[in-house]
Amino acid sequence: AQSVTQLGSHVSVSEGALVLLRCNYSSSVPPYLFWYVQYPNQGLQLLLKYTTGATLVKGINGFEAEFKKSETSFHLTKPSAHMSDAAEYFCAVSDSGATNKLIFGTGTLLAVQP
Amino acid sequence: NAGVTQTPKFQVLKTGQSMTLQCAQDMNHEYMSWYRQDPGMGLRLIHYSVGAGITDQGEVPNGYNVSRSTTEDFPLRLLSAAPSQTSVYFCASSYSQTGNTEAFFGQGTRLTVV
Numbered sequence: 001a002q003s004v005t006q007l008g009s010h011v012s013v014s015e016g017a018l019v020l021l022r023c024n025y026s027s028s029v030p031p032y033l034f035w036y037v038q039y040p041n042q043g044l045q046l047l048l049k050y051t052t053g054a055t056l057v058k059g060i061n062g063f064e065a066e067f068k069k070s071e072t073s074f075h076l077t078k079p080s081a082h083m084s085d086a087a088e089y090f091c092a093v094s095d096s097g098a099t100n101k102l103i104f105g106t107g108t109l110l111a112v113q114p
Numbered sequence: 115n116a117g118v119t120q121t122p123k124f125q126v127l128k129t130g131q132s133m134t135l136q137c138a139q140d141m142n143h144e145y146m147s148w149y150r151q152d153p154g155m156g157l158r159l160i161h162y163s164v165g166a167g168i169t170d171q172g173e174v175p176n177g178y179n180v181s182r183s184t185t186e187d188f189p190l191r192l193l194s195a196a197p198s199q200t201s202v203y204f205c206a207s208s209y210s211q212t213g214n215t216e217a218f219f220g221q222g223t224r225l226t227v228v
Contacts, residue, residue: 009154032214043118043204043219044157050214090156099208099215100145100164101172104156 002027004091006105014113019078021108023065023091026072032094033074034102035065039087047089050074061085086112116140120205120220127195127227135190135223137205145208146188147172147217148180150201157204163188164211195227 007022025031033050048059050067057065061084065076074091088109095101121136139146147162149172159172161180169180177199179191188207192199202224206217 034214034216036219041221043221044206045219046216049216092157094214095159098211099213099217100147100162100206100211101159102147102149102157102206102217104149104158106154106156 002031002093002095002103004093004103004105006089006091006108008108009106010109010111012111012113013081015083016080019063019076019081019085019110021076021089021091021110023074023076023105024072025074025091025093027093032099033065033067034092034094035059035063035074035076036090036092036104037087038090038107044090047076081110081112083112083114086110118205118207118218118220120203120223122223123221124224125226127192127225129195129197129227131195133192133195135192135203135205135225137188137190137220138186139188139205139207139218140186141207141209141218142185143207143209143218144185145211146182147206148178148188148190149204149206150174151204151222152201160190160203192225195225197227199225200227201225 003026035047036044091105148160149157163182205220
């Protein structure tokens, strides 16, 4: 069965510092991977999604994710954190390639300190 | 274009009561899903639908019923609420089931069962 592991339930960075949120997946077939962001009291919004063949995926708000098949990882990064990036971030994989059946990681709450 | 609309936003139920969480989308999406979000557990799939008249169970279906009589609406019914069903519920829709299609999420319904 496919699964997603997010290391670090809470991450705190200073404004302007690098953001690195970790995601590892378990899949026997090429995965369809996503990062979603949830701002306080809001629904989930797509940050970026993996495209087959790409290693670096660019998303909204300056976020990127690097797909490393050898490490089964899809870590999310942003070079310089902004206060508005404070939110919860979820890595997800589509179950058996079905987008309407997403398997989510447990989430990482990002705090940005002034 | 409202996207995915969920009602109510907040609800308090007594144990044993029943209720229906409403979800409507105006994007003509065939694929819709219900998830519940619990602290430290990410989002878990309850039920999903691949079109009007077709529904199936997800990871945590017990205690919930769904139906899909129209493309637009996908209500979630709690038959006899239990404290374990205290959670935040999200409805999602997508236009395709395959590949890396984006899922669009509603704002969520925060349910407390006392």
